[in-house]
Amino acid sequence: MRPLACRVSMMSGEGALSVYARAQELERQGRSILHLELGEPDFHPAAPTREALKRALDEGKDRYCPVAGIPALRQAIAQYLGETRNLSIHPDHVVIAPGCKIALFLALMALVDPGDQVLYPDPGFPGYASITAGFGGLPVPFELSERHQLQPDPDELASKITPRTKILITNSPGNPTGTVYREDVQAQLAALAVKHDLIVLSDEIYARIIYGGNYVSMLRYPGMKERTVIIDGFSKSFAMTGWRLGYAVAPPPITSALQMLVVNSYTCVAEFSQYGAIEALRDTTGATPRMVEEFGRRREQFVRDLNQVPGFRCQAPEGAFYAWVNISQTGMSAEEICRIMLEEAGVPAIPGEGFGRAGREFVRFSFACSRETLRQAIARIQQVASAWQTRVHV
Ligand SMILES: Cc1ncc(COP(=O)(O)O)c(C=O)c1O
Structure with missing residues (x-):
């Protein structure tokens, strides 16, 4: 062979x-x-979510549908991120994917050229280094050490930035450490991203699962709107791992690139599951x-x-x-x-x-x-x- x-x-x-x-x-x-x-x-998932999926199936919502996701779900995600993260998102900037991992995979595919360096947390979700390397990029770890209460150390991170550094991956709360990045740490990471013109992939899949305080997205910091890709989804916050539903929120040039990759890969996410997802976001039962x-x-x-x-x-x-x-x-x-x-x-x-x-x-x-x-x-x-x-x- x-x-x-x-x-x-x-x-x-x-x-x-x-x-x-x-x-x-x-x-x-x-x-x-x-x-x-x-x-x-x-x-x-709660009963209304399951009911919404069944209803959608009964209504024949089992066809090819828009590449970036059905408009009602993109709209619901924009509203949800406004309510839970105080973000102002246009629904056109949301792309639905079959799981957060695919959203991450496509974002890296859209951004990493051979030789590009990608900063990622160590310890961190294994996909960050693996997918980067698969696209010919160079994964560069920054450490989450007990010395710094498992927080990123902005000085260490700054010392690893080179002219080939293109992307900074953040993950708060993080897998595997459970760290919620402190606000002063996030502000410093954001300032580094602006200074060195980095794109930030902010994996916010655990944003709803925090034990106190309010969640602050990387997108909230000055200069971040045009350089942040949020990766999030339904697996953890809504206990929907097997539904395979995630999304990316990205600035327009990246959103278009993601849609091109969707056209060339999975075409669209199952229509009926997207109707269930809208109901999950409403979370009428708490x-x-x-x-x-x-x-x-x-x-x-x-x-x-x-x-x-x-x-x-x-x-x-x-x-x-x-x-x-x-x-x-x-x-x-x-x-x-x-x-x-x-x-x-x-x-x-x-x-x-x-x-x-x-x-x-x-x-x-x-x-x-x-x-x-x-x-x-x-x-x-x-x-x-x-x-x-x-x-x-x-
Ligand atoms: C940090 C992080 N990102 C992404 C994923 C992938 O999520 P999904 O199951 O929605 O593809 C996981 C799953 O464990 C994760 O822990």
């Missing part, structure tokens, strides 16, 4: 998905598994705030309990639903800790290096599952912690 295009070999998989595959294999063998590996809410309140209770319980496990140290995340645990005091590698937790305790979690080099002494747990599951998971981890307990150094 002739060789594959080399862009494929430049990309990498996702730790979460491979751990999930192994966990499923163990489940098929009859093992009891408490899934803490995937970033998937254990909620389902499903999202209720879900976030519950995540808040889980966060409190789980972070407290994780800090009782020998050698584990976890700072409470300010947003999203991940616990990012420093395991350096266990005297074992994150891979070994995760192997023991999965194989011996049936508790899958992700070794931090899957999110970048800066994550190598960490493990990510998702707490998007019931408090009872989290309680059982901790009990199981405590049982296998004897494997590293004697090595713990404080």
Whole structure:
């Protein structure tokens, strides 16, 4: 066979998905598994959302539809971002995609030329570096370290900007750390973007899942309107992972490029699901705030309990639903800790290096599952912690 295009070999998989595959294999063998590996809410969309989708199907809304998405959904997103993020968005600047990841993928496809440098958070969502490299770009990590409370350090970031730097990816609240970028930090990042004429890809997929305070989008800062692409969607805030619905909000030249890429790839997103999405945004039953309140209770319980496990140290995340645990005091590698937790305790979690080099002494747990599951998971981890307990150094 002739060789594959080399862009494929430049990309990498996702730790979460491979751990999930192994966990499923163990489940098929009859093992009891408490899934803490995937970033998937254990909620389902509210009844009015499901009803709206069914109604749309019954009304025959199952045709090809406009490339950028149905006007009513683009309008609803503009209104929603106005109400929840105080943003003034024109519906023409919204492009609907089958998931945030595709919105991100197309945005990078539209912007990255071979050799362009893309700054991205480390640890961070694995797609940032992988997709950039796939398009021939050079992913350049900036660190989220405990020294800076897992916040970006604007000075470090500034030191990495070169004439080839074109894009800055931000992700607040972030996967895997749960960091909500401080406003002074965001202001400095925005000032750097303006000074060096960078485009900012602001991944705001967890914007609704924060535990206090108001969310401030990167788009709010001076000079950012013409250089910010917001990536957001329905997977997390509305518990709609399997619907595959996301969107990009971008300045006009980028919106046109995205539409060109949509024409050349998926044509449009399923029409009926877009009608369901409009209803999700309306959230007449308050499903999202209720879900976030519950995540808040889980966060409190789980972070407290994780800090009782020998050698584990976890700072409470300010947003999203991940616990990012420093395991350096266990005297074992994150891979070994995760192997023991999965194989011996049936508790899958992700070794931090899957999110970048800066994550190598960490493990990510998702707490998007019931408090009872989290309680059982901790009990199981405590049982296998004897494997590293004697090595713990404080
Ligand atoms: C930071 C971040 N961006 C994007 C995505 C992809 O979202 P979607 O499932 O909507 O494609 C995820 C999913 O985990 C994520 O954590």
